Amino acid sequence: MKINIIGGGPAGLYFAILMKKARGAHEIKIYERNGPDDTFGWGVVFSGKTLANLRAADEESHAEITKQFEAWDNVDVVHRDAKISIHGNSFSGIARLQLLKILQRRAEELGVEIEFRSEIHDVESLRSDCDLLLAADGVNSTVRMRYAEQFQPELDVRTNRYIWYGTNQLFHGLTLTFRENDAGVFAAHSYKFNSSTSTFIVECDPDTWEKAGFAQLSDEHTREYLGEVFAADLNGHPLLSNNSKWINFLLVKNQNWFFENVVLIGDALHTAHFSIGSGTKLAMEDAIALAEAFQKSANVEEALMDFTSKRRPVIQDYQAAAFESMIWFENAVRYMGLSPFELAYSLMMRSGRVRYEDLKRRDPEFIRRYELQR
Numbered sequence: 393m394k395i396n397i398i399g400g401g402p403a404g405l406y407f408a409i410l411m412k413k414a415r416g417a418h419e420i421k422i423y424e425r426n427g428p429d430d431t432f433g434w435g436v437v438f439s440g441k442t443l444a445n446l447r448a449a450d451e452e453s454h455a456e457i458t459k460q461f462e463a464w465d466n467v468d469v470v471h472r473d474a475k476i477s478i479h480g481n482s483f484s485g486i487a488r489l490q491l492l493k494i495l496q497r498r499a500e501e502l503g504v505e506i507e508f509r510s511e512i513h514d515v516e517s518l519r520s521d522c523d524l525l526l527a528a529d530g531v532n533s534t535v536r537m538r539y540a541e542q543f544q545p546e547l548d549v550r551t552n553r554y555i556w557y558g559t560n561q562l563f564h565g566l567t568l569t570f571r572e573n574d575a576g577v578f579a580a581h582s583y584k585f586n587s588s589t590s591t592f593i594v595e596c597d598p599d600t601w602e603k604a605g606f607a608q609l610s611d612e613h614t615r616e617y618l619g620e621v622f623a624a625d626l627n628g629h630p631l632l633s634n635n636s637k638w639i640n641f642l643l644v645k646n647q648n649w650f651f652e653n654v655v656l657i658g659d660a661l662h663t664a665h666f667s668i669g670s671g672t673k674l675a676m677e678d679a680i681a682l683a684e685a686f687q688k689s690a691n692v693e694e695a696l697m698d699f700t701s702k703r704r705p706v707i708q709d710y711q712a713a714a715f716e717s718m719i720w721f722e723n724a725v726r727y728m729g730l731s732p733f734e735l736a737y738s739l740m741m742r743s744g745r746v747r748y749e750d751l752k753r754r755d756p757e758f759i760r761r762y763e764l765q766r
């Protein structure tokens with residue numbers, strides 16, 4: 393089979409690895425607009441369950457990924473200067489660039505061709521030259537736009553703004569920090585992903601963003617401003633920028649996931665708010681599901697139908713939980729009157745996926761103290 397892939401992110405690379413591993417005779421080429429060492433983003437997070445899925449799919453890359461991991465089992469909530477830890481949540485972080493390097497190496501070892509610095513504009517001629525065109529070209533997918541009539545995308549630009557930073561302050565756990573000033577409420581989502589660096593994402597509502605005057609602030613002044621807001625948390629470490637810009641979260645859904653020989657996966661197909669776990673996990677699990685569908689049938693249409701029917705309900709559930717979480721953060725200002733324990737409890741329950749009994753089993757001490765305080 394001849395497979396063209398647009399996008400050498402986690403989805404495109406992982407699908408190429410799994411297909412080539414299953415059948416060495418497949419001819420697979422990835423077109424990626426960036427160079428192999430271009431860094432975008434900081435760390436990405438995986439749950440224990442995702443890691444088990446990655447091990448089952450490809451032990452070699454799983455071994456490399458977990459060698460580089462920083463693992464933790466706590467979610468920390470910081471509110472009114474108090475830090476509440478909730479244990480029993482298994483997560484790990486790795487630098488996005490490191491993950492991409494591991495996947496690039498593995499794909500090339502298996503014989504996948506990767507053409508870097510190659511931005512695709514003419515999607516149609518690439519499509520007519522292969523059995524399968526995989527659109528793994530991210531949240532602003534060119535392929536999705538080119539065939540919008542066929543895919544029928546639903547794009548929802550959310551009101552909150554967020555910005556991805558790094559910092560050398562180490563957050564030993566998934567840390568959700570709330571700070572207020574005259575402009576409004578700021579939430580930071582942070583976690584370490586190697587021995588010296590943490591991801592630090594700041595999110596705020598549009599009123600806060602306007603009042604803080606970010607539209608007029610340079611990159612440097614924005615970092616200084618937020619450095620002051622989170623001074624008690626950053627311990628003197630500056631915020632580090634990596635082409636970091638304020639973004640409105642884009643919620644992506646598609647009515648149709650494929651047509652003829654083109655299929656969308658990863659962020660091109662769906663997004664889930666970053667507060668519930670990274671899009672990287674969903675992108676790689678899409679690749680697993682799609683490669684499994686091709687194991688069952690070499691017929692492109694049959695495989696794509698199988699992929700869609702198996703994966704759609706999983707993504708719908710995930711997006712529903714992520715939607716609740718996103719709404720919680722969009723309305724964070726309403727929760728600021730809660731005590732630190734109440735806020736931590738509300739956060740743990742926000743997606744509707746965790747029940748009281750689950751939390752009690754995971755961290756009985758947290759529930760005991762929450763009930764005492766309540």
Ligand SMILES: Cc1cc2nc3c(=O)[nH]c(=O)nc-3n(C[C@H](O)[C@H](O)[C@H](O)COP(=O)(O)OP(=O)(O)OC[C@H]3O[C@@H](n4cnc5c(N)ncnc54)[C@H](O)[C@@H]3O)c2cc1C
Nearest residue numbers: 399401402403425433434511512529530658659670671675
């Ligand atoms: C700038 C940025 C920073 C991010 N940082 C983080 C982070 O720190 N932590 C985290 O958990 N998640 C982060 N995310 C989100 C997370 O990376 C995504 O959810 C996940 O990577 C989805 O994987 P994907 O392979 O579907 O898409 P992506 O990882 O976005 O990969 C898509 C790839 O397609 C390439 N591409 C796009 N259009 C074309 C074209 N026309 N021709 C050729 N190549 C093309 C892009 O260069 C990119 O490499 C970030 C996303 C972006 C865009």
